Amino acid sequence: xxxxxxxHRAASDAAGSGGLRLLDVxxxxxxxxTAVTALDHVGLxxxxxxFVAVVGPSGSGKSSLLAVSGGLQRPTSGEVHIAGTELTxxxxxxxxxxxxxxxGFVFQQSNLLASLTVREQLLLPLHIDxxxxxxxxxxxxxxxxxxxxxxxxxxxxxxLSGGERQRAGLARALMTSPAVLLVDxxxxxxxxxxxxxxxxxxxxxxxxxxxxTVMVTHDTAIMDAADxxxxxxxxxxx
Amino acid sequence: xFLALRDLRFARGRFALMGAVVAxxxxxxxxxSGLASxxxxxxxxxxxxxxxxxxxxxxxxxxxxxxxxxxxQEDWEAxxxxxxxxxxxxxxxxxxNAQVTQGAEKGEQVNLAVFGMTPESPLAPRPTSGKGLAxxxxxxxxxxxxxxxxxxxxxxxTADKSEVRLKVVGLVDExxxxxxxxxxxxxxxxxxxxxxxxxxxxxEAALRQATAVALTLEDGADVTxxxxxxxTRADSKETTxxxxxxxxxxxxxxxxxKGFLYAISALVVGAFFTVWTVQRKPEIALLKALGAPTGYxxxxxxxxxxxxxxxxxxxxxxxxxxxxxxxxxxxxxxLSAPAIATSSGLLIGLGxxxxxxxxxxxxxxxxxxxxxxxR
Ligand SMILES: Nc1ncnc2c1ncn2[C@@H]1O[C@H](COP(=O)(O)OP(=O)(O)OP(=O)(O)O)[C@@H](O)[C@H]1O
Ligand SMILES: [Mg+2]
Numbered sequence: 197x198x199x200x201x202x203x204h205r206a207a208s209d210a211a212g213s214g215g216l217r218l219l220d221v222x223x224x225x226x227x228x229x230t231a232v233t234a235l236d237h238v239g240l241x242x243x244x245x246x247f248v249a250v251v252g253p254s255g256s257g258k259s260s261l262l263a264v265s266g267g268l269q270r271p272t273s274g275e276v277h278i279a280g281t282e283l284t285x286x287x288x289x290x291x292x293x294x295x296x297x298x299x300g301f302v303f304q305q306s307n308l309l310a311s312l313t314v315r316e317q318l319l320l321p322l323h324i325d326x327x328x329x330x331x332x333x334x335x336x337x338x339x340x341x342x343x344x345x346x347x348x349x350x351x352x353x354x355x356l357s358g359g360e361r362q363r364a365g366l367a368r369a370l371m372t373s374p375a376v377l378l379v380d381x382x383x384x385x386x387x388x389x390x391x392x393x394x395x396x397x398x399x400x401x402x403x404x405x406x407x408x409t410v411m412v413t414h415d416t417a418i419m420d421a422a423d424x425x426x427x428x429x430x431x432x433x434x
Numbered sequence: 435x436f437l438a439l440r441d442l443r444f445a446r447g448r449f450a451l452m453g454a455v456v457a458x459x460x461x462x463x464x465x466x467s468g469l470a471s472x473x474x475x476x477x478x479x480x481x482x483x484x485x486x487x488x489x490x491x492x493x494x495x496x497x498x499x500x501x502x503x504x505x506x507q508e509d510w511e512a513x514x515x516x517x518x519x520x521x522x523x524x525x526x527x528x529x530x531n532a533q534v535t536q537g538a539e540k541g542e543q544v545n546l547a548v549f550g551m552t553p554e555s556p557l558a559p560r561p562t563s564g565k566g567l568a569x570x571x572x573x574x575x576x577x578x579x580x581x582x583x584x585x586x587x588x589x590x591x592t593a594d595k596s597e598v599r600l601k602v603v604g605l606v607d608e609x610x611x612x613x614x615x616x617x618x619x620x621x622x623x624x625x626x627x628x629x630x631x632x633x634x635x636x637x638e639a640a641l642r643q644a645t646a647v648a649l650t651l652e653d654g655a656d657v658t659x660x661x662x663x664x665x666t667r668a669d670s671k672e673t674t675x676x677x678x679x680x681x682x683x684x685x686x687x688x689x690x691x692k693g694f695l696y697a698i699s700a701l702v703v704g705a706f707f708t709v710w711t712v713q714r715k716p717e718i719a720l721l722k723a724l725g726a727p728t729g730y731x732x733x734x735x736x737x738x739x740x741x742x743x744x745x746x747x748x749x750x751x752x753x754x755x756x757x758x759x760x761x762x763x764x765x766x767x768x769l770s771a772p773a774i775a776t777s778s779g780l781l782i783g784l785g786x787x788x789x790x791x792x793x794x795x796x797x798x799x800x801x802x803x804x805x806x807x808x809r
Contacts, residue, residue: 259805268723268802289727296725307720307804309437311444316436323436324726352444380805
C-alpha cells in the first residue's frame with residue numbers, strides 16, 4: 197500500500213471534525229448487588245490518524261470501552277462522538293448505520309461467518325452497505341495480500357488457523373476504511389512476526405486513511421507502535 | 435442473498451434433510467389433491483356439467499335433496515315467469531339398477547344415475563355418438579363409465595323390478611358421474627317410469643312431477659317471492675353438490691387430512707428454522723455489529739426460506755405428478771392443475787409462515803454479543 201498525502205487529507209475530511217471522542221462516559225452493568233461499573237467517568241479523545249493503545253488487567257473494562265465507542269452498547273451516562281456525530285444521541289437504527297459506515301471492529305475472538313471464504317468475508321460489509329463494486333473487489337484482494345492470506349483467499353474459516361482467522365478479521369475491518377477502528381487484542385493468536393505485521397498494517401491504515409484507532413492489547417511491541425498508551429484499571433482510564 | 439445462498443451450500447446436508455421432508459409432504463399433497471379431485475369427479479361431475487346456476491327443491495327437503503324433493507309443474511312454470519329468472523325447467527334425478535337384456539354383454543348388471551330432462555332443454559346431453567334424447571321414446575344416452583362395462587349404442591337395458599325397457603340411443607364419451615355412479619340421461623317421461631317404478635301408463639299426477647327445478651338466474655336476482663309462492667328453495671349449484679350421496683363427508687375428510695398435512699409441514703419448517711436461527715445467533719450478532727440492519731438480515735433469511743421451500747416443493751410436486759399419472763384409471767384420481775397449484779402454493783405459503791415465526795427472533799439478537807463471551 198502506498199501512502200500519499202492526498203489520501204490522508206481526503207480521508208481526514210471524510211472522518212469529519214473529530215475521530216473518536218468520549219466525554220465523561222460511565223457504563224454500569226448488571227443491577228442491584230451485582231452491579232459493576234465497567235466504565236467510570238471515562239474521557240478519551242482520539243484524533244483522525246492517531247493510534248491509541250489501551251492496556252489493563254482482565255475485567256478492567258477494556259472491551260466495554262470498545263463496545264461503547266463502537267456504538268454496540270449505550271453508556272449509562274456521558275457522550276460518544278464519532279466522525280463528528282454524537283453516537284449517544286442516535287436511534288438504534290441510526291447507530292447501526294453509523295457502525296456500518298464509520299466503524300471497523302476487530303473482535304477479541306476472531307468473528308468470521310462459517311459459510312464465507314476469506315474473500316467473501318471482506319466483501320460482506322460492502323454488500324451490506326450496497327457498495328459492492330469492482331473497486332471493492334480490488335481493495336479486498338489488496339488487503340488479503342497485505343495480511344498475507346493470498347493463498348487462503350478461497351478458504352473458509354474452518355480451514356484456517358487461529359492466526360489466519362484473526363488476520364482475516366482485521367482485513368475485513370479495514371475494508372470500509374472506517375473513521376474509527378476498534379481492535380480488541382488482535383495479536384493473541386499470532387506469532388511475533390505476524391503480530392508485528394498486523395500492527396504495522398493497522399498503523400499504516402491509521403496514518404494513511406486518517407483513521408482514529410483504539411487498540412486493546414497486552415503486547416509491549418504494540419505499545420511501542422502506538423502514539424499514546426492508556427492504562428485501564430477498574431473502569432478508569434489513565 | 436449474499437449470505438443465504440452461501441449458507442445453503444455450506445450447510446447443504448441439513449437443508450437437504452429438511453427439504454426432503456417438505457418434498458415428501460408435497461408428494462403427499464399432490465396425491466391427496468388428486469384423490470380429492472377424483473372423488474369429487476366421481477361424486478358430482480354430473481351436476482357440475484349441467485348448464486345451470488341454481489336448483490329449486492321442495493323447501494322441506496333440506497338434506498339429500500335429490501332423493502327427498504319433488505316439485506310440480508306449477509312450480510317450474512311459476513319459476514320461469516319470475517323476475518330475474520332466465521330459464522327454469524324440470525329436472526329429474528334417480529338411481530336405478532338395470533340389466534343388459536339385449537347386446538353383447540347380455541346379463542351384465544349396470545347401475546345408473548338417471549338424469550331426466552326435456553330433450554329440447556340445454557340440460558340435455560350432446561352425444562359424441564348415436565342420437566340425442568326424444569320425448570317418450572324410452573331412449574337413454576349413456577356416459578363412458580357405463581360404456582366401459584361393454585354397453586353399446588343399440589343395446590337394451592331393463593330396469594330391475596319395474597321392468598322398464600331402456601334403449602341406449604347415444605353415448606357421451608366422457609366420465610360423468612353422480613354419487614360414484616355413471617350418469618345416464620333420459621327424457622322426463624322415461625325418467626318418471628324409472629323413478630316411480632311403473633312400466634305402463636303413468637298416473638296423471640306423476641306426469642306433472644320432477645325432482646327439482648333447474649334454474650339459470652341472473653346475477654343477484656332476488657327470488658324470495660317465488661320461493662315463497664311455490665314453497666321451494668333455490669340452492670346454488672355448489673350447494674347441490676353437498677346433496678350428492680357421500681360428497682360432503684368425502685370432501686370434508688380430504689380437507690381435514692390436507693389441513694393436517696399443511697399444519698405438520700408448517701411446524702416442521704418452523705421447527706427447523708427455529709433451530710437454525712438459534713444456532714446462527716453468534717453470526718447474526720456479528721452481522722448486526724458490522725452494521726447490517728435487521729431488515730437486511732431478515733430479507734436474507736427469508737430468501738433462504740423461500741428458496742428451500744420452492745425447491746423442495748417443486749421436486750416433490752414433480753414426483754407426485756409422476757406417481758399420480760400412474761394412478762389415473764386405477765383409483766378415483768384426477769390431476770387438476772388448479773388443485774395442484776393450490777396445494778403447492780399452500781405448502782410454500784404456510785411453510786413460509788412457519789419459518790417467519792422462527793426467523794423473527796433475528797430481531798431480538800443483541801449485536802453486543804458479537805464481542806463474545808470473553809469480552
Ligand atoms: N453483561 C454483564 N453484566 C454484568 N457485568 C458485566 C457484563 N459484561 C461484563 N461485565 C463486567 O464488566 C467488567 C468489564 O468487562 P470487560 O469485558 O470490559 O473487561 P476486559 O477489560 O475486556 O477484560 P478481558 O481483558 O478479560 O477481556 C468486568 O468486571 C465484567 O465482569
Ligand atoms: Mg475484553
